[in-house]
Amino acid sequence: MPNFSDFDTRHYRTVDVATGYDGWSSTYEDSVLDAMDLALLDGLTAPDWSQARRAADLGCGTGRTGAWLRGRGLEHVDGVDLSAGMLALAEKRGAHDTLTQGDVRATGLPGNTYDLVIASLIDEHLPDLAPFYTEARRLTKPGGRCVLVAYHPQFIMASGMPTHFTDASGEEVAITTHVHLIGDHVRAALASGWRLEELNEAVVDEGWVAAKPKWERFRGYPISAAFVWVRPA
Secondary structure, three states: OOOHHHOOOOOOEEEOHHHHHHHHOOOHHHHOOHHHOHHHHHHOOOOOHHHOOEEEEEOOOOOHHHHHHHHOOOOEEEEEEOOHHHHHHHHHHOOOOEEEEOEOOEOOOOOOOEEEEEEEOOHHHOOOOHHHHHHHHHHEEEEEEEEEEEEOHHHHHHHOOOOEEEOOOOOEEEEOOOOOOHHHHHHHHHHOOOEEEEEEEEEOOHHHHHHOHHHHHHOOOEEEEEEEEEOOO
16 A cells, blocks of 8 residues: 555645544535545446435535435435534534444444445545445445445545645645555455445546646546445345
């Protein structure tokens, strides 16, 4: 696994995940484009969202993913996040049945319960992927799925940008960032008992460049990826 510090071109002051997302929570919705994650979910051919009834939304943030799941007919969604600030916004959004402040690697949620475990844009904050995939498998029923949307490692390394936000004083602040190659995901997930069903990648296209003109130099680079894993029945 590469070390992000070898690629970091910004050298911002770095804070831990909970502190960072608490500080970012008030502006998060304005800075994350649907093209990064929700558009990737829209493009997946699996899972059949209509067949899932109960989902665990790990790293649920402001509730964007939970609301997306509700829009696809899921009846019950439980959310977990480290950040109290993000959870407060998720509670206002009202897409989750329960919200728990906790770690995605040890959620405290009941095992063998969920048809679907989903996580979006959180893996770069985990130093090791294995505990996440192990916990996701514990939560999921046999035959259930884990869907993970991740920042693409090629983009992280090419751009040299950590996950970051602008705080109330105007300072750019980084949140602890790690680089996980596609192969790192495959190894960790397979070792935890998952089978890969689908992998979809998004690239920086015309829409991205229109929203972020300075990203012209990244046109064509992969920016995010969506993995669909199945727990064998």
